[in-house]
Amino acid sequence: MIEEPEQPDQQDAPEDEQPPQEEQPQEEQPQEEQAPQEPQIEQPEALEPDTPEEAGEEQQAENAAPVDEAAQEERRPRGKTSERGERKGKTDKAAEVIPGEHLTPDVASGPEGTETDIERLFAEQPAAAVEYAPDEAPDSPPEPAEAQPESVARTPVQLAAEARYSATGKRKTSVARVILRPGKGEYTINGRTLNTYFPRPTLQQTARQPLETAGYQDSMDVVAKIHGGGVSAQADALRHGIARALIEVDPQLRTDLKRRGFLTRDARAKERKKAGLKKARKRPQFSKR
Secondary structure, eight states: OOOOOOOOOTTTSOSTTOOOOOOOOOOOOOOOOOOOOOOOOOOOOOOOOSSHHHHHHHHHHHHHSOOOHHHHHHHSOTTSOOHHHHHHHHHHHHTOOOTTGGGSOOOOOOSSOOHHHHHHHHHHSOOOOOOOOTTTOOOOOOOOOOOOOOOOOOOOOOOOTTOOEEEEEEETTEEEEEEEEESSSOEEETTEEHHHHOOSHHHHHHHHHHHHHHTOTTTEEEEEEEESSOHHHHHHHHHHHHHHHHHHHOGGGHHHHHHTTTTSOOOOOOOOOOTTSSSSSOOOOOOOO
C-alpha cells in the first residue's frame, strides 16, 4: 500500500494560496444566430476630485472660462450625435447665404426712414453744371418737330389774257408737259377731260392739289400731254409739272409747294431684271438633283 501524502485543509490555507477550482466542462448548447451588435464606445469616466477644495477650484474655473463648443465637439465620441449638434445643423441649413444677397444696396434709414424720402432729397438738390470740352460735348437732344403751318391765303396774281406758263413733270417713266393759262379751272389731258382720263377720284385729287394749294383752282386752265407709265405715275407726273409751272407764275409759292412735296421729283423706279433670275430678285426654283 502506497501512502498518499497528507494534503493541507483548504479551509486552513490562506486565501492567496488556495488552489484554483477546476471548471467542469458544460454541455455545448446550440446557440441561436444573433444579429451583430453595434460596438459600443465606452465613454471616458469623469475623474472625481480628490479633495473638496480641488472640486471648488475646478467649479470656479469652469464658471470663469468661456465654454469652447468646438473643443467639446472634438472630445465627444463620433459615433453618437448630441441634441445640441442636431439643433446646430438645422440652424446652419436655415441660415444659408442667398446668392447675390451682397449686391443689394444698403439704404441707411434716416429720421423718416423711407427710401422715397431719400429719393426726394436727392431730387430737390440742384444738379451741378457740367462743363464739356468743345470736342467732347454730347449731342443736343433733337428739337420737337414743329407743326406745319397752314397755307397762308394769298391773293391770286392778275394774269394777262395771253399769258402762258409751261413746265415738265416726271414720275417713273411718265413725262407730262404742262401749260398753264388764265381760265375757269378746266383740265385738258391728251384731248380729254380730267374725269375721263383719270376715272379714280384719288388720282383726280392728286392732280388738283397744286392749284388748290395756290388758290388758282377757279382762275387757271391746265393743258397737258402725257406719255409713258401707268395712270398712277401719270397723275404724279401731272402734279409735278403743274407745281413747277406755278413757280413761274408766283415765286412766293415755292415754300408752300416744297413743304408739301409737290416740287420733289420722286426718283423711285422699278428695279431692273438680272440675268439668270425671273425678275429683279426672284430666283428660279432650286433643284438639288
